[in-house]
Amino acid sequence: MRKYVNMFLLPAVVAVSSCGLDNYDAPESKILGRVVYNGEPVGVRGTGEAVQLQLYQDGYELRNPIPVYVGQDGTFEAKLFDGEYKLVTRDNNGPWVNDRDTTVINVRGTANVDVEVTPFYTLSNVQLSLNGNNANASFQINEVAGGLDIDYVMILVGKTSFVDDVSYAIRVDIDDVTAGSTITESIDLTNNNDFKSGRALFARVGLRPAGKDQAIYSQVVRLR
Amino acid sequence: MKKSSIFKVLLLAGGLSCFSSCSEFLEREPDEILTDDQVFSDAIMIESVLANFYGRVTWGQHIGDWFQYTILDEAGKSDGGPDNIQNYGNAQWRVYDYTLIRNINQFLQSLRATTVITDTEKQVYEGEVRFLRAWTYFNMARGLGGMPIVGDEVFDYQGGMDITTLQYPRSTEAGIYDYVIQECDAVSTMLNDEKTINSARANKWAALMLKARAAIYAGSLANYNNKMNSPIRTAGAEVGIPADRAEGYYEQALAAAQDVINNSPYRLQLNKPDDLQRNFYEALSVKDNNTEVIWARDYRYPGQTVNFTTMNIPGSHAEDIDRAAAGPILNLVEAFEYVEDRDGAIKIRDNQGNYVFYDNPLDAFANKDARLGGSVILPNALFKGTPVPLQAGQKVWSNGNWQTVTGQPGELDGLGRLITSSNGPNRSNEQFINKTGFFFRKFLDEAAGASTRGRNSEMWFPRFRFAEAVLIAAEAAMELGDQPVAVGYINQVRGRAGIQPLTAVTLDDIIQERRVEFAFEDHRYWDLKRFRRAHIVWNGVVNSPTAQHYALFPYLVVAPGTPNDGKYVFDKLTFSNSLHPRFFELRNYYNFIDLGWQNANPKIVLNPFQ
Numbered sequence: 107m108r109k110y111v112n113m114f115l116l117p118a119v120v121a122v123s124s125c126g127l128d129n130y131d132a133p134e135s136k137i138l139g140r141v142v143y144n145g146e147p148v149g150v151r152g153t154g155e156a157v158q159l160q161l162y163q164d165g166y167e168l169r170n171p172i173p174v175y176v177g178q179d180g181t182f183e184a185k186l187f188d189g190e191y192k193l194v195t196r197d198n199n200g201p202w203v204n205d206r207d208t209t210v211i212n213v214r215g216t217a218n219v220d221v222e223v224t225p226f227y228t229l230s231n232v233q234l235s236l237n238g239n240n241a242n243a244s245f246q247i248n249e250v251a252g253g254l255d256i257d258y259v260m261i262l263v264g265k266t267s268f269v270d271d272v273s274y275a276i277r278v279d280i281d282d283v284t285a286g287s288t289i290t291e292s293i294d295l296t297n298n299n300d301f302k303s304g305r306a307l308f309a310r311v312g313l314r315p316a317g318k319d320q321a322i323y324s325q326v327v328r329l330r
Numbered sequence: 331m332k333k334s335s336i337f338k339v340l341l342l343a344g345g346l347s348c349f350s351s352c353s354e355f356l357e358r359e360p361d362e363i364l365t366d367d368q369v370f371s372d373a374i375m376i377e378s379v380l381a382n383f384y385g386r387v388t389w390g391q392h393i394g395d396w397f398q399y400t401i402l403d404e405a406g407k408s409d410g411g412p413d414n415i416q417n418y419g420n421a422q423w424r425v426y427d428y429t430l431i432r433n434i435n436q437f438l439q440s441l442r443a444t445t446v447i448t449d450t451e452k453q454v455y456e457g458e459v460r461f462l463r464a465w466t467y468f469n470m471a472r473g474l475g476g477m478p479i480v481g482d483e484v485f486d487y488q489g490g491m492d493i494t495t496l497q498y499p500r501s502t503e504a505g506i507y508d509y510v511i512q513e514c515d516a517v518s519t520m521l522n523d524e525k526t527i528n529s530a531r532a533n534k535w536a537a538l539m540l541k542a543r544a545a546i547y548a549g550s551l552a553n554y555n556n557k558m559n560s561p562i563r564t565a566g567a568e569v570g571i572p573a574d575r576a577e578g579y580y581e582q583a584l585a586a587a588q589d590v591i592n593n594s595p596y597r598l599q600l601n602k603p604d605d606l607q608r609n610f611y612e613a614l615s616v617k618d619n620n621t622e623v624i625w626a627r628d629y630r631y632p633g634q635t636v637n638f639t640t641m642n643i644p645g646s647h648a649e650d651i652d653r654a655a656a657g658p659i660l661n662l663v664e665a666f667e668y669v670e671d672r673d674g675a676i677k678i679r680d681n682q683g684n685y686v687f688y689d690n691p692l693d694a695f696a697n698k699d700a701r702l703g704g705s706v707i708l709p710n711a712l713f714k715g716t717p718v719p720l721q722a723g724q725k726v727w728s729n730g731n732w733q734t735v736t737g738q739p740g741e742l743d744g745l746g747r748l749i750t751s752s753n754g755p756n757r758s759n760e761q762f763i764n765k766t767g768f769f770f771r772k773f774l775d776e777a778a779g780a781s782t783r784g785r786n787s788e789m790w791f792p793r794f795r796f797a798e799a800v801l802i803a804a805e806a807a808m809e810l811g812d813q814p815v816a817v818g819y820i821n822q823v824r825g826r827a828g829i830q831p832l833t834a835v836t837l838d839d840i841i842q843e844r845r846v847e848f849a850f851e852d853h854r855y856w857d858l859k860r861f862r863r864a865h866i867v868w869n870g871v872v873n874s875p876t877a878q879h880y881a882l883f884p885y886l887v888v889a890p891g892t893p894n895d896g897k898y899v900f901d902k903l904t905f906s907n908s909l910h911p912r913f914f915e916l917r918n919y920y921n922f923i924d925l926g927w928q929n930a931n932p933k934i935v936l937n938p939f940q
Contacts, residue, residue, distance in 0.1 A: 154417055169932075170925045198560075198916075198939045254559060272870055272913065273414065279871075317559025319916040319939060 118154045120218045135159075137191070137211060139219040141176055143202075143250070148225060149310065149323035150200065152178025157200050157320055159221065169288035176200075178270060188213050193221065201225055201315055201322035203251045216319060225322050226251045226315040227285060232324040234309045239301070241293045241329060242274070245311050249285035255316040259283050261291055263309045265300045269326050271312060275300040306330060366436075370444040373451075379437060380455060383462050384530070386430055388627050389469050390423045390854040391740035393773050393791045396656050398423075402854050403868070403912060404662045407654040408754075408765040409641075412907045417870075418914055420922035420940075423855070425469040428480070434463045435484045437852050457520030461532045461540070464513040467506060468544050472856050472923040475569035476501040476936065479509050499933040502567040504575055507548035511582060514541035525595050528617050528790060528855040530628035535594045539624055539794035542586035542802045547811065547860050549579030554862040562919050562938050567935055569920055577810065584806035590624075590799040597621050598796055598826050606828045610704030614772055617790060622797065626790040635786035639775040644718045645705065645739075645753045645762060650782040654753065657766035658706045658849075659905055660880040663695075666702040666846050669829050674698070676882060678900040685732075691720070691884045694900060700828040705849050707769035709884045714776050720767055721751040722885055725899055727889035734885070734901075739763055748886065755883055757906035765907050767882040772850050797823055797847055801840070808835045823847060837861065859919055870913030877912045879905035 140147045141159075150157040159182060160171035174193070176182045193209040195202075202223035212219050232245040243261045262269050263276040271277070278293055289311075295301035307329040314321040359825035369375045391398045399405040399414060407413045437459055441452060470477045478498035485496050501509070518537040526533050555561050563570030580865035590596070599613035599622040613622040631637045641655040664674045676694055677686050688694050691709035695702065707713055709720035724743065736756065737749035750756060754764035775787035804819035813834055820843060821831040827847075832839060844857055858864035867876045880902055889895045917939035928934045 168929045170929065196939070199935070274872070277872065278626075 115265075120322050129176060131268055133185050133187045133190050135186050135213045137174075137182075137186060137193075137213060137219060139182050139193075139221060141180045141182070142220045143223055143225050143228065145220075147180030147325075148200075148202070148223060149219060149312075149325050150176055150178060150179055151272065151320055151323070152176070153268055153270055153273050156270075158196045160194050160196055161186075162194070163189060164192070178323065179267065186213055188215075193219065195221065195223070199319060201227075201313075201318055201320045207216045224251045226254050226318065227256065227313050227322060229311055229313055229322065229324050231288070232305055232311055232327075234311070234324075234327045234329065236307065236329040237292075239292055239294060239296045241295055241307075241309060242291075243293070243309070244288065244290040245324065247283060247285050247313060248289045251267050252285065254318065256283055256285070257281075257314040257316040259289060259311065259313045260321070261309070263293070263295075263300075263307055263329070265305060265307060267308050267326055267328070269308050270323065271314075275307075356918035366440050370440045371446055373447050373691055375821060376441065376444070376447065376455065380458060383430070383434060383437070383459060384627075386427075387462055387465055387469075388791070389425045391787060391850070391855065392627065393850075394627075394636050396641050398636055399770075399850055400656050400908075401912075403551075403876065403879065404658060404849055404854060405656045405770070406659045406881065406905045407656050407907050408763065408764045410761050411759040412909045416910045416913060418918045419829040420917065421924075422473075422921065424473045424921040425466070426474070426477075426924070426927070427466055427470070427881070428478075430466055431463055431480060432484060434459050434466075435480070435482055438482055439484055452460050453520045454522060457517040457537070458532050460513055460517045461521070461537050464510045464537075466539060467513075468510045468540060471503070471510070471544075472547060472859070474923070475564075476503045476506045476567070478931075478934070479506060489872075493782050496851060497931040497933050500568040500935060502571075503551065503569050504548065504567065504571045507544050507571075507579075510544040511541050511548075514538065514544070514586075522921060523594070528628040528630075529620070529623045529626040529792070532625055535596065536794055538586045538590050538594075539799060542583050542590070542799060543794075545579045545583035545586060546802050546806060547856070549576050549583060549806070549892065550860040552576035552579060553809065558862055560775065562916070564938060567933055573669055580806045580809045583802055584810065587799045587803040587806065590796070591803060593623070594796075594799075595621075596624055596796045598800065598822060598824055603735050606700030606826065607703035609702045610827065611771060612911075614704070614775070614792060615789060616797075622795045623790070623792040624794040624796065626792040628790045629788045631785060636789055636791075637783075637786045638770075638773055638789060640781045640783060642770050642774065643781040644713065644764070644769045646751075647713055647716070648781055649658070649779065652781070652783065653762050654764045654769070656770070657755075657764050658768040658770060660768075660882045661876070661903060662845075662849055663702065663706060663708075663768060663882065665825035665842065666699040667829050667842075668699070669697045676902075677899065678882075678902060685725075685887075687887065687894045687897040687899060689897055691898045691900075694898075699825075699846060701846055703771070705770075705772040705846075707771045707774070709767065711771075713769075713771070713774070718753065718769060719748070719751040720755060720764065720765070720769075721748055721886055721898075722751055722755050722883035723750050723885050724888045725885040727887070727892065727894075735888075743888075747888070749805065755881060757903070765881060766905060767884065771848070782906040792851065797826075801844055804835060804839045804843075808837070808840065858914075862919070864914040864918070865916055868914035870911050870915075872911055873904070874911055879908040879912075881905040 120193050140217050155175055157176040159174040161174055174184050191211045193211055194206050198204050202225045211219055226249055228248045230246045230248055235242050241263055258279045258281050261278045262274040264274045308326050309329050310324050310326045312321040312323040363676050400407040426781055477500055479501045514537045518534045521534040523534040552573055553576040556573040602609040641653050643653050645653045667674045680686055692711055695708050707718050709716045723734055726733045726735055739750055740752035741749045743749050755767045756763055773789050775789045779785045780787040800819050804816045808816035816835040820835050844853055858867055869877050871877055883901045885899050887894050887899055891897045920937045922940045923936050
């Protein structure tokens with residue numbers, strides 16, 4: 107009888123012990139970061155994986171980057187294992203001067219990082235408000251790196267807090283604007299269904315440098 | 331004792347049979363895997379390998395995959411719910427087929443050694459496979475830019491070998507187009523110059539057409555990429571052709587196209603000058619007596635058939651369950667000019683904003699470019715001799731207002747008048763009902779049984795045809811500043827369509843002409859890319875006239891006692907099954923390199939925006 111018990115015990119021991127070795131715990135460490143210019147986060151398009159950074163880690167055979175998606179307020183976040191990582195912007199991606207210098211990040215628990223970029227233009231003194239049936243926008247265009255024309259500026263109103271050149275309810279584009287000028291525009295919302303429904307509305311303004319794949323945006327403001 | 335001897339005998343017999351019986355089974359020659367020697371000692375086998383290559387070179391937009399027509403600005407999806415396309419993928423129509431290139435190089439190696447066919451036959455076969463190889467490189471180049479060129483080499487990896495000798499870097503973008511052009515030059519002297527059966531195999535003129543197309547693509551890339559605000563380039567010129575190369579490419583394109591125009595047995599097909607619509611349909615979609623098509627993907631029953639007709643035939647003419655999977659959109663229909671008016675907008679409202687009334691819905695398209703009727707089935711137009719009804723509903727005049735009444739497909743009102751046609755169009759998620767207001771005409775097969783699942787269609791898909799040679803010549807001459815020549819060529823194509831001649835040619839005229847002439851022929855996407863217009867036309871702006879899809883819905887007027895009763899009016903609506911405008915971003919000008927390729931070959935550099 108004893109023999110039989112032993113016979114059953116052996117596979118049982120094998121079954122219990124064999125699985126442990128090849129499993130890792132999920133990564134717990136974090137990079138929390140912002141894409142900044144002069145200490146201010148840069149607003150971008152946050153939908154459609156439009157603006158990405160790339161994380162590399164040396165010491166492995168393959169060198170595929172880990173994509174890091176930048177949110178519309180210019181922040182990003184990645185969950186990783188502890189270790190040394192290299193962070194770069196994606197080639198030609200984003201409304202800033204293409205600069206692919208590496209930022210080395212040591213991740214031990216949580217690492218905070220600011221990625222400095224040089225935008226072609228910035229938007230300042232942004233005022234967005236709702237006045238009766240009109241959405242009013244006013245903002246100033248500042249040249250930073252310059253060198254590229256301004257394709258257009260846009261005023262965007264959306265019905266969710268995600269607002270950009272793809273996700274919007276109302277979009278007004280203004281061409282032929284110059285750096286240094288202040289743009290003031292009023293949009294009549296009388297006939298807009300999203301306005302008439304009485305639900306929440308959000309807005310932001312954006313500027314597209316000619317020849318760049320992305321526009322730079324102000325932060326999203328809730329109109330009502 | 332007795333018992334055990336019987337047992338021994340049985341054991342022995344069993345043991346023996348085990349050793350003897352199986353041997354023949356294991357030594358059979360496989361009948362599905364053939365060795366190189368077996369193939370290249372038989373002329374018919376060699377030809378069937380070649381046939382296999384011809385079956386592996388269809389990429390991009392083609393009639394074997396109707397859905398691909400709906401992603402640009404030519405057609406819209408009608409089978410069920412909306413398509414939800416918000417942007418284009420990084421691997422859109424990407425071609426990366428080094429398996430095929432290796433197979434072709436293996437074929438070349440063995441072909442050159444075989445003795446079962448004559449040297450003349452060998453030369454033609456070599457020309458054909460090298461043409462197919464050049465075509466493969468061309469298809470890779472227009473999506474990815476420069477890619478590794480491996481020549482005739484067949485790589486053989488053995489353990490312990492230095493793998494870096496097998497890793498080739500990417501060529502420059504100019505380099506890969508130069509290679510295609512050189513190969514076309516070389517094979518054009520090896521191939522026959524007669525027409526081939528159903529244009530299914532490549533001849534000298536197909537090689538010259540590929541040369542002309544590669545040269546005009548390279549020329550326009552060199553030209554228009556460098557005119558962008560920030561030209562798209564890589565440091566090693568894997569993407570980006572220097573601007574000073576443009577003129578040379580345009581000259582090559584013009585010379586190759588003129589060779590086809592002046593010396594080939596093909597011409598602009600004009601068999602029915604009295605019925606230009608029918609003439610244009612037959613030039614593209616009828617194989618008998620065809621003088622237009624130079625090289626096509628041919629289909630033949632049984633075995634090689636295509637389901638484009640089955641999927642897209644109007645419900646009123648369907649022979650099986652399937653029908654109306656997609657239809658052309660108003661954007662394309664309005665791109666066709668009027669005979670005397672270059673603005674092709676359909677007149678649905680007058681200057682005061684009131685409806686324009688038509689006795690027959692087809693009258694709204696009178697005096698249009700003949701190619702429209704040859705490419706698109708318009709409301710109430712004939713297909714196989716009977717009209718194709720398209721009616722979205724009724725416009726009922728009540729209390730000084732137009733009321734829109736729609737019903738179930740095929741429903742009649744109390745007076746027996748049709749409300750909504752069984753073909754549609756409507757704005758729903760229903761299958762088998764048109765949603766755009768138009769059906770495909772080009773490539774829709776008229777043969778009996780061609781729209782049944784069991785048979786499908788023998789329709790071909792032309793890859794090169796004579797009109798392309800003419801329009802390449804017009805474009806190249808225009809870019810080289812030779813207006814009289816450019817005007818002469820473009821007017822040949824416009825003349826066959828029955829529309830007014832031009833007196834000067836601009837790039838916009840070329841884009842416009844190519845759009846309507848080559849609708850559904852896999853040109854539009856690549857054209858807008860090489861002219862660097864795709865991000866402007868498909869700008870992703872809601873209700874943009876070019877990026878948003880539109881439908882045109884015909885209505886029967888119900889206004890008893892007024893002269894307009896029983897006439898037809900139209901509404902222009904956003905197309906309900908493309909929720910979002912088309913959005914082509916700068917990153918879409920070149921496909922992304924798959925990181926797996928780079929892992930296998932670290933010499934492959936990535937594309938811009940990647």
